[in-house]
Each structure stands twice: as C-alpha cells, then as structure tokens.
Amino acid sequence: MHVSHLTLHDFRSYADVEVPLDAGVTAFVGSNGQGKTNLVEAVDYLSRLASHRVATDAPLIRAGAEQALVRAAVVRDGRTAVLEVELNPGRANRARVNRSPLSKARDLVGLLRTVVFSPEDLALVKGDPSERRRFLDDLLVLRTPRLAGVRADYDRVLKQRNSLLKTIYAARGSSRDAALATLAVWDDHLVAAGTELLETRQALVADLAPYLGKAYEAVARGASRDDARIAYRCSFEDSFREELARRQDEEVARGVTLVGPHRDDLLLTLGPGETDRLPVKGYASHGESWSFALALRLASYDLLRAEGDDPILILDDVFAELDADRRNQLAELVAGAEQVLVTAAVRADVPDVLAGATFAVAGGEVTRVGG
Template sequence: MYLAHLSLTDFRSYPGLELPLGPGVTVLVGSNGVGKTNVMEAIGYLSTLGSHRVSSDQPLLRFGTEQAFIRARLVRGEQQASVELEINATRANRARINRGNPVRAREILGLVRSVLFAPEDLALVKGEPAVRRRFLDELLVTLEPRHAATRADYDRVLKQRNALLKSARGGRLNEAQESTLDVWDHHLAGTGAELLRARLDLVQRLQPHIDTAYASLTDGSKIARAHYRSTAARPADVVSDDDGAVASAEAPAAVVGQDSGDDAALLADATVEELSALYVEALRAGRRQEAERGLTLVGPHREELELLLGPAPAKGFASHGETWSFALALRLAAYYVLLDDDLSGTQAPVLILDDVFAELDAQRRSRLATIVAGAEQVLVTAAVEGDIPPELHGARVRVLPGTVELDGTHGG
C-alpha cells in the first residue's frame, strides 16, 4: 500500500496543501518550523486517530478555525480508495470512505497503515509506562480495528468505577457502594481481560522482531527483550506505584516472554474468561487500598511493557545510543508484525521517518536506511539534505512556509 495523494485543509499550519506522492522514497526537506512534521503527523493521524505530538485534537486545527480536513488517496495493488477525515473542535470527528456518507471516525481505522519514527520515540524507552501501553494499543487497533471499541468500553467503565471510588467517605464504602462496585468490577474485568489477552498475544508476536531489529541496528552484543507485566498476575500481592507501573508487595508480577514460573505460563495461555476471573480477584484484594486512594489500581491501564537490554532494564541503564536503537527496534518490530499480517500483499505499512536521521550517528543512520529502503513507501523529513543517507535516494520535496515545491515529480 502507498499514498498517492495527500490533501490538508486548515490542518496545523496549512490553510491548504496538495501533495502528490508515490511508491519508493520521498524526502521532504525544509528548515525547522516550516511544517514538515505537520504533514507526517496528518498521515499518522489517519492511521491511529491520534497525534504523536499532542494528546488532544485542538492543536491540530489551524489557529482561528473550528474544523480541519485530512484527505488521502490510497493504492493497494490494483485498487484505489479515498479516505477523508473531518476533525472538529466542538463535535465528534467524522470520516468518509470513497466519498460515501459520513461515518464515525473510527470506521477508517485499519485503512491507512503506517509506522512513524520520530524524536519523541525516545519516550518509548525513557518515558512512563503509559507511553509503552499506547504503543501496544495503537498497533493493536491497526491490526484489529475492533479493539478501538474494546478500549473505549474499558475507558468508560474505568471512569465510572473511579467516580464511585472517589465518593467513598474517608476511604470507606457503604453497603450500597460495595454492591455497585461489585457490578463495576465484573464490567471492568471483562473488558480489561479482552484488552489484556490481545496485548499478551501482541507482545509474543513482537518479541522475536525486537531482538532481530535491535541486532541489525547495533553490533548485536546485547539482547533486547520486552516483557509484559500485569496486575492480573498475583492477585494477593499486587499494588501499584505512582507512575502506574506494576509493582508487588512480595514478588514481581508475572512476566510474559520470560521463563518466570507458573504465573507467566498462566497468563500466556489463559482464556479471556480466565483473565477476567484473575482481574476480579485482584480487584477484590485491592478494594480497601483503592477506596483509600479513590483510584482503580488494577487493570490494563496500570500495566507495563518492561524493556530489557541484556540483563538490565533499558530505562535508566541504557546509554543514549542504546536507547535510540531500542526505540527504533520497537518501531521496526511493529513494521515487521504488520508485514506478517499482510496476507494479501497489498497492506504493507507506509514508513514515516520524521527528522530521525539528525539524531543518529553515521553508523546507525546507514543501518536504519538500509533496513527501510526496500519498503513500498518511505516518507522522510530532514532540515538539511546532508542528513539523508545515500541509501535513501528518491523524490525530493522542498517544504516552504504554507506550501511545498516538488523536485522529482510523482505521478498522482
């Protein structure tokens, strides 16, 4: 799959933009601040309905406007399709597929598959657990768009349950509140178990690719691993620290992807129903603590994708270069998982490298460029031409404030 054309209206800095694209490598070159990243962000938003730069939609609208549009024409094998996303300031976003009637925005999930590399990816290794959970969930939704509804249902139940916990006086629940909380526990456990089962399966798919990708970017002297730590692992022991990572009063939570005993085996093979039962048990065990804090401490929203480099956690122990390599390896692993999922051979994701090469040393630049050069479509941004490795030869687009100039014209 590749994008043949991208159109922006009132998105970020662009009153209007028409950008023809094509397969192979396209490099957008321009000074910092002229809008290169805005173009890449728009494509990423079509894939995930989220920005890698901001947490809300308001900054995506050009200042003084109430609405923005992202439109794209896709080519999949011998077929073409169009998608339009309408981003609104005061009402729900809407979408159109092939100029049809408006539908909910999440109906377009899965149509535009992309993997975006950006300087912000350092947070995948150095940041809080929420960053890594988002990485997993965005990839899940790309692979199986129905999980967008799963996540929305979970967030709705979580909000209701937290509201009930906050209503406890002095950390004590009355009989009516206890009864209502029992109901919410089962709702949260049910939707949470669906999300957990999907995450566990995804981590198993990612693991071999993470190790391979990291080795290809480095000298291969260290093994890169990712282990999922779940609050469903040890119901009697699980507590939670302030940043949302899993901790345990007596022993580490089970880790999927490592031989850490029966807990890991249980989670790796457990059905959704079994995981739901584990969550219910953990919620009951932690109820007093949750009532005292007015916060739900058990569930996928408090879990962690732990990254290990050799025997040590990558966070806090990896050097700057190793951190960059691990972050890139995670994105490459996501790309490989999407390729594995492309049984038709027409849904290979678009690779987007937004100002990444300026952050890398010459050796990592060359290795990354060699890896991605063969993708069906690669979109790269850079402030100066010299940042682009020679392996990425292709069309060039000059980005100027509010517009672009093509140098190496694509059909489209």
C-alpha cells in the same frame, strides 16, 4: 499500500494544501517550524485517529478555524480508495471512505497503516509506562482494528469507576451501601473489557518478541538477536477480579483504580544471557537506548508486514538524532518499503540510499524539487 495524494484543510499550519505522492521514498525538507512534520502527522492521523505528537485533537486545528479536514487517496493492490476525516473539537469527528460516511470515525482505523519513527521514540525506553502502553495499544489496533472499541470501552468504564470510588469515599450509611453495590457492576464491566485487552496485549508481545531480537541485531553494533527482550508486566499476579476485591478499601481511600491494564508495563531488557539481563531504562547507554527504540519500531513494521500489506513508514526528523552508523543502518533496512515518507531540516541528513522525490517546505508552501 501507499498514499498517492494528500489534501489538508485547516490542519495545523495549512489553510489548504494538495500534495501528490508516489510510491517509494519522498523527503519533505525545510527549516524547523515550516510545517514538514505536519504533513506526515496528517498521514499518520488517518491511520490511527491520533497524533504521535499531541494527546488531543485541538492543537491539530489551524488557529482561528473551527474544524480541519485530512483526506488521502490510498492505493492498495492497484485500487484506490479515498479516506478522509473531519476533526471537530468538542464534537464527534466524522470519517468517510470514497465520500460515504462511516457510522463511527474509529471505523477508519486500520484501513491505512503507518509506522512512525520520531525523536520522541526515546521515551519508549526512557519514559513512563504510559508511553509503552500507548505504543502497544497503537500497534494492537493497527493489527486488529476492532480492538479500538475494546480500548475505548475500557477507558470509559475506568473513568466511571474512578468517579464512583470518589463518591463512595464521601458517602455514608445507605448511600455508601448503594454505591458499593453499583461498584460491583462496574467491576464486572472493567474485568470484561480489561481481560480482553490484557490477553490481546500479551499475545501481541509474544508475537513481537522474535521480530524485536532480529531488529536489534540489525541496528546495534555487535549485537545478537538474543540480546534484546520484551515481556509483559501485569499489575496483578492471579485473578483480576480477586485483586480488585483485595484492594477495594485502598482504591476507595485514594479514589482511583489501582489494578488493570492501565497500570501494566512492558519490561524491556538487554543482555546476552538470562542472568546478565538488565532493564533498558536506567542501565542502557544513550546509543543502546536509541537502538532499542529503533528496534521496537522496526519490529512493529516487520510484524505488520508479515500479516498484510506493507505499512507506510514515516521517518520524522529521526536522522538528525542518530550517529552516522545507525543512520545508515536504519536507511538500508527501510529502503525497500513500498512507501517511505521522510522529514529533514536539510537534504544532507537523508542517507543516499533513500534518494527519491523531494519537496521543499517553507512558508506554508510545499513545492516539488527537481523531477
């Protein structure tokens, strides 16, 4: 799988740009602020309908424009499909495949698959649990696109339930009784969507674990594949429904749902044996943390690749963050991918093993350099 042509209209800094691409390695080179990351961000957006840089779509629209368009010609098994999404802040986005509208924009998710490496990846091991949940859910949806609907349903129910908890806290008498009865209905919906999300996350972690160990061994000096471990940490021990009932008074008092997949985390640990294992967050060195973050991305790529087409690999300004050894190790590991898109401030930041097409990015122009 690879993108053969990218079109942007009013996306980020680009009013209009057309970029022809080939399989193999392509490097976008330019100073900070010139728009090189915007190009690969657009490819990734088509994959997940989300940005790896911002939480909402509004910043993706060029200043002064009302909407943006991202379109890509995607080649798979010798056949080309044109995927496009129209971003409409405040309104529903619209998606098309070969110019035919999709009933829901999220039906586009998973038709193009990407794995992004970026400087923000360090937050996977050093940041809040929300970073690790997002990593897991993004991979979950790429692996099984229908789960985008499950995740959206869970988020919708959670929002409604939190609103109802605040209502219950302020209510008295019969109004409170009625609100509590309604809460039981929302509990049913929360448990239904949450249980499916939880079970598929746990299955994903189990499948990802062996790939993580292998990837960490490849990027960390002197490591073995048993050093890096990943486990799912649930916010309750036994029954989701029973835990909701047990903590209902506390939830009403605080006006927020305290139990469920939105409170779960990934436990990332390092160590040669079960008794020597320590959490990466708070104990690992900077180099070990970077190696673990890279291993998480490499494991994601290897898992997706084992289950289907090669995902498109995006290396967004990541080489400048790594020492020479990790830079070269990562480059050698990804060089064989069907398509690798790299951004860098200077061409020298890109290891020689990733030699390929180069585009200079400056002042809104994207120009191919050399042949």
